[in-house]
Amino acid sequence: MKNFGLIGAAGYIAPRHMQAIKDTGNKLVAAYDPNDSVGIIDSHFPDADFFTEFERFDRHVDKLRRANHGNRLDYVSICSPNYLHDSHMRFGLRSGCDVICEKPLVLNPWNIDGLLEIERDTGRKVNTILQLRVHPAIVALREKVRSAGKDTKHEVDLAYVTSRGHWYLQSWKGDVKKSGGIATNIGVHFFDMLHFIFGELQGNVVHHSADTKAAGYLEYEHARVRWFLSVDVADVPAAQRLAGQRTYRSITVDGEEIEFSGGFTDLHTRSYERILAGEGYGLEDNRTAITAVSTIRNAQPVGARGDYHPFLKQVVG
Structure with missing residues (x-):
């Protein structure tokens, strides 16, 4: 013990x-x-x-x-x-x-x-704690990507809206110097997941960056990724919002939705089991995702140009 x-x-x-x-x-x-x-x-x-x-x-x-x-x-x-x-x-x-x-x-x-x-x-x-790396659906997707061949580039769209009340911007989470901003605070585990599945990061473009939402484009060895993150309930698609939902998550790979909403309850326990067995993820395992969010935080957004996530249209009009 x-x-x-x-x-x-x-x-x-x-x-x-x-x-x-x-x-x-x-x-x-x-x-x-x-x-x-x-x-x-x-x-x-x-x-x-x-x-x-x-x-x-x-x-x-x-x-x-x-x-x-x-x-x-x-x-x-x-x-x-x-x-x-x-x-x-x-x-x-x-x-x-x-x-x-x-x-x-x-x-x-x-x-x-x-x-x-x-x-x-x-x-x-x-x-x-990089718990998505031990999620069965993510592990299976990684194996599928690896078997597709080293020259394959997958088309990925990632949208995550986890709405927060007015308290959010008044807390330390709303202070970029303390939280790192929205891409760091709610996006870093997704960016680590993308690196885990699709390999090394090769490109990073920021289309939009604000207190409550951000969007951009990431290119990995085996994927081109359009991403959108938000804590604004208005970004939840209308149908889900009318049904009372305040959270929305969607990840598609080559047009196919990846379902991994289940299986989250014990991921910290699985992570602890790996750590106690001497198989935990260490400092260097975090470098790619931390570099990505640091770059996003300090980048000059280019606006709705190039290959941007469709959700950005409702933000910029």
């Missing part, structure tokens, strides 16, 4: 990490979040110590390490806001722990270089 610490215990994704720690037969020893709305811990690890001040969490973790206590941490799981991931991973590594970090791993590719140095210095490892 391994001992875990958790940073960001009040966040949206933290319960999935708690469940994965529990499902894999391990123990949450200590958790930290400046927000104290963390009653969810009682459903998983009611005996876990909890801190609202990072300094006290740090002191507790260090005390356990120095005493070689039975509750000394083996892993630190990180579910904090995106801009804090780098700092919290460094803390975990320097505390003698391996790290499990939510996506996006970091906001910029050069942050990966610094973390690689600390991995070498400490002998510990950063593992990342």
Whole structure:
């Protein structure tokens, strides 16, 4: 049994990490979040110590390490806001722990270089949650693409609208310096999935970039991809919106819809199982997707020109 610490215990994704720690037969020893709305811990690890001040969490973790206590941490799981991931991973590594970090791993590719140095210095490892890589439908599609031949270029359209209320732009998620912007915050796992399936990234054009939506074109070794991301409910297609739906996701490959809406409930547990078996995805596995979203964030949009996603028409008119 391994001992875990958790940073960001009040966040949206933290319960999935708690469940994965529990499902894999391990123990949450200590958790930290400046927000104290963390009653969810009682459903998983009611005996876990909890801190609202990072300094006290740090002191507790260090005390356990120095005493070689039975509750000394083996892993630190990180579910904090995106801009804090780098700092919290460094803390975990320097505390003698391996790290499990939510996506996006970091906001910029050069942050990966610094973390690689600390991995070498400490002998510990950063593992990342790239859960779409363990989704059965995505694994099957990757195998299908690989069998199609190395010169094949597939035509891919990706649209993801996950509507958010007015709170979104008032939170850290609406601050580009903290979240990385919409492509980073809600798109990075899709961009990693595309890299995983279709190979190395060869081209990156941004057609539109705003606080609530973005669109562009990516070219991979084996795909040409038009993408559209939004948190604006108005971008949900009319028929679905009239039916009360506030989320829309569509990925087509050569005109064929890829169905992978099911099978999401245990992907964090599967990821933890791989990590605990020494098969986790590390820092370099994230570089292509992080480079993509960093480029998108800093690019000058070209407007509705060239090969752009059809959903962009309703944005620009």
